[in-house]
Amino acid sequence: MEVKILTQHYDKPEYKSLDGYKKYDGYNQLKKALTLKPDEITEMVKQAGLRGRGGAGFPAGVKWSFLPKNNKTRYLICNADEGEPGTFKDREMMDKAPHQLIEGMIISAFAIGSPKSYIYIRGEYFESKKIVEQAIKEAYENNLLGDNILKSGFSHHMDIYSGAGAYICGEETGLISSLEGKKGQPKLKPPFPAVEGYLANPTIVNNVETLASVTVIIRDGVDGYRKHGTEKSPGTKLFSVSGNVVKPGNYEVPLGYPLKDIIFNLCGGLKEGRKLKAVIPGGSSAPVLNAEEAMSVNMDYEDLASKGSMLGSGAIIVIDDSNSMVELLKVLMNFYHHESCGQCTPCREGTGWLLKLSNSILSGSANLNDVALLEKVASHMKGKTICALSDAAAFPVLSFVSKFKEEFTSYATSNVALKFQATNVQSYKRG
């Protein structure tokens, strides 16, 4: 059953406004945090073992400790781009509890000593942007933002910046390039953003849920936070379940919660007469789990890694037997080909190739070695580019083809004769 810590008061509509948020112990954690020393807070977050909730799962405390000791202005950026297909948890958090995010950001900014922070929100979220803007205005009016916050001598400014529709801006350095007004193309790493990020200043980029969980750590303390979840991945996680389930939605459960319970208890199982075929556990770029693996896996970083998949952004996409895996692969490849930023050659040309191959397999005009070629192309795209989008495109291909081999070959062998595709030999209008 659900353990509501972050989402405890999401059902109350007045939680959105400042006084409604203050009624439920709002901004007390900020008062408490301002009394502590910044390094103490970083230490607490590191002890609590809070791991990044955006997709990489990198421990937040460790990331904060990478900041170099120089006098460059430090920036804190909240990554609210949420482009990963299947994920809709950040949107609900910002709609229902914007102040939770703002309070978490002020505490984090105080911990890393950054005078300025941005919330990079997704371009399509017009309504959420209005809600968060309203919340920021309220915070400024009540001396929770601006100079000398709550008379503590710490001053901090916050601004909201909207993207314009690019999945690649969910990647740290892609987001930073977009914030700098350039094309949202990822930057070369090293130097990492913690050392040289926004306008070559040290920058920390964290997900909405990660920053919101900081308030929980301050309120319950390290062992209070570690009460939930497993030893290596503590705390609770917001899972957005979608696909062929009766009650899709966001469910907050402690990490290590068995996937079977989430699908069949919390979400009311599959539609009647349908059998579970596969589950994508962590957003579209996570390798897929077939039915048996999905039944036996617990939702935390380590157990999913052992099954060859990853927790990612915690978006569970349930697939029942009425869908064809080849068609779903084509939809995903279409997504990655449309969203590839085109900077590195393996990803720019590779995603196009994967899409055309999956199209030809789906249309039945492919032969057996096209399926093998699909795997070869994906394996040679992985790990060779500036950002992880080529890996995100390769993981579904490799897991779909290896775990549902017979479905792909059945599509391919339906076309027995190797048709010579005179595809390139046609007179086309050029210039």
Added chain:
Amino acid sequence: MKVNRNIKTYFLLSTFSGMKFTFFKMLKNLFNKKKMITLNYPEEKYKYSSRFKGTHVLTVKKDGSLRCTACMLCATNCPAQCIKITADEHKDSSVEKYPISYEIDILRCVYCGFCEEACPVDAIRMGPEWQTPDKNGSKFNYDIRYLAYRPQLKGGVESSLDDKERHSWGI
């Protein structure tokens, strides 16, 4: 009896025995013409295979323009360096580059076929003709008009990949 050497020399016995061979061959040819080994050139001509390496031909596209893109690979590959091409910009931007002059100095050509092998777009082929006499020396510098549009090419050049099939693809 030993035939005396003098009789052989005076009555030319060896000559007549030699002529005996040709005389009977002539009779045989007179009575069944078909078995005759020799052709009566020029009425009958020997039929060479389609891969015969004769005078060059510049193949043409469906609309009659040259297939050659002036990429100079034949001129580079030619051991006798007898091909001279000057290229220019084509008006239609989908063609982009075409030869305004393409000359083969046939007197220096050794008919090795390297140009045919080097051509990436199968623009130059070695045609079936081989009798190409001429009166004065200057005529042996074949230009585009002779190589691509000479009257003997009326029916198109039959070769392993005939033009008709490619024209059907529209290129």
Added chain:
Amino acid sequence: MSGKNEDLISCSVNGKTISVPKNTSAIKAFKIAEQDIAHYCYHPGLSVAGCCRLCMIEIEGNPRTQIACNTMVTEGMKINNQSKQIKEDVQWGLDFHLLNHPLDCPICDQAGECGLQDQYMKFGQYKPDMNQKKVKKAKVVSLGEKIVLDSERCILCSRCVRFTDEVSKTHELGIFNRGDKSEVGTFNGKELNNDYALNTVDICPVGALTSKDFRFKQRVWYLKKAEAICTGCSTGCSIYLDYNEEGFFRVRPKPNEDNNSYWMCDEGRDLYQHLNKEKRLVKVYPSKKVSTSNFAVSSSSSSSSSSSSSSSKKAIKYLKSELENIKDSTKIGVLVTGQYSVEDYKEFFSVLKEKNSINQIYHWFDQKNSKNDFDDLLIRGDKNPNTKGLLEVAKDMSLKVIDSSELKNTASNLEILIVLGPEYKKFFSTIDEKLEYFKQALQVFYFSSVKLDSLDSISNVTQIPLQSLVERGGTYINYKGLKQKLSILPQVIPKILSFSQIAKVLNGEKIQLEPLFLKTQPVKDNQFSFQKN
């Protein structure tokens, strides 16, 4: 930039240990160790883009393969790119580059020096699996009157975009759209016309950007490469001159760290035009005023139709005889431009000084006011490559240097005016003003390698052809005193003298004319097949 500082780091590249200066990138270490590494977007003169992902290397102790252009070399680092995994990565990287590349090699000017061809030959996989339709993009897009763009051939290495952002700072080129539909181009038909635009054609590894001036003129493997200096202005950028028997075709910049690093300006690229036959002064044009009888030049009566067999030698003999019967040295004027080499000046002035003891020369220098303006990259106001050299020689031989405007009043009483004419006519705006002075002098001997049509109308000018700057060779001193030697190339026009030969004739010695480049070059081997220069 070449690291003279003392802290050198030692590292081993493919097993070869070398020492490199501090914070050099691994790809530079590969270049220093002369090891082959596949790369497209790295260019020593530009910032690091790291987007072609070909320069993959394995570093000992680092599980993931890194790109060489962005990894800095540290002490004792062992890097190699010979392992099987890297070779396979590079093969697939090249396949990804060629995925949507059109089959344009027959009509592409870059064929023969194309990055894709060369590096696929070295590192390629040779069994392409691509059987899908290629992405179609704009072809033959004209970017102004200098450059043609073909975005289907473009491999999006962003070198040209970085060039217009960092070097020429004119921000014309950008990469628009996203994914494999992205195309290089300018915005809304704006033209790529800045002074350094043609550098983008050199640094483009493929045939996406080609220059209209060289379009379809000649195949690259027919051209021979000669090192020379651009005489367009006093920077003296070192260049490559591409030529073959039919003449000169192209000028490209030669990497030279201490002068013009990797670039050259667009004006310098027309240098090859006035080395070819069309623009050259081919034969002597004797002046009409002097009676043809003692002008023992042309055998036939009419002077203009004289064959050029050895007329220039006879013309100089005539000049010698004229000089001998002038005793007063002030009657002889020498008008000089800064376009010739130090050796030429020495030989010419020493003869005149010794025979006619001249003590002054007129210096034809048009850019007095624009002398030291400089567009903080390469183009300088002083358009003569050897002004410093000329002044130096004049000082050594204690010749007074007078400005050419003095000729206004002295030209009338000059009996002989010897002029060493300019080669870059477009930089000498005051030519017609000089023509007035020529009219006043009794007789003018105009030495130049370039035909100046306006001289034909003046009756008392004898035009004598000269070898062009690449045929004479000699050292040039640029604005900051850097001495650069020019290699001598075979001649393009028969029976033309160089300065040393002119000096010998003026001294009365015998000279032997150089054979012509065309005929005497024995065709030892089939030089049109794959020459490896």
Added chain:
Amino acid sequence: MFTISEKTKKFITKEVSRYETKRSAIIPCLFELQKDNQGWISNDCIESLSQFMDIPSKDINEVFHFYTMFNKKSVGDFHIQVCCNISCHMNGGLDLFKVLSDEFKIEKNGVSKDSLAISKVECLGSCGTAPMMQVNEKYYENLTKDKAIQVIKDLIASKKTN
């Protein structure tokens, strides 16, 4: 030459001073310009914006062509964006797209007579309430065929009234 309206000019000058570098203001200003020019941005808009903000027009054009929410050609009054990513695809996103484009006869990337445009877009971050669509700035979720048609009919009707 496209003239930027006074209101937008004031907005741009405010935006330029809001961020550390003026280039960061390109995206907000392009959004504002898109509202000015009936929902899409032409080359003239970019030219005048680049002169007004004194940024090379190449940089603005790069940003304009990179992001999907800036429309390259007119999209009419209502731009219907149907999500076709994996969760919506499994819950019938594609047939929703077909039904709407047949119902209101909107041909592919064209504008229909009652100025509607329709396009398939990637994940809009609302997979729990699949299938769904976004029209201009508002999300419409948990759609069925007739519910969607009804929504569009109301929109057309509301446009006629004001």
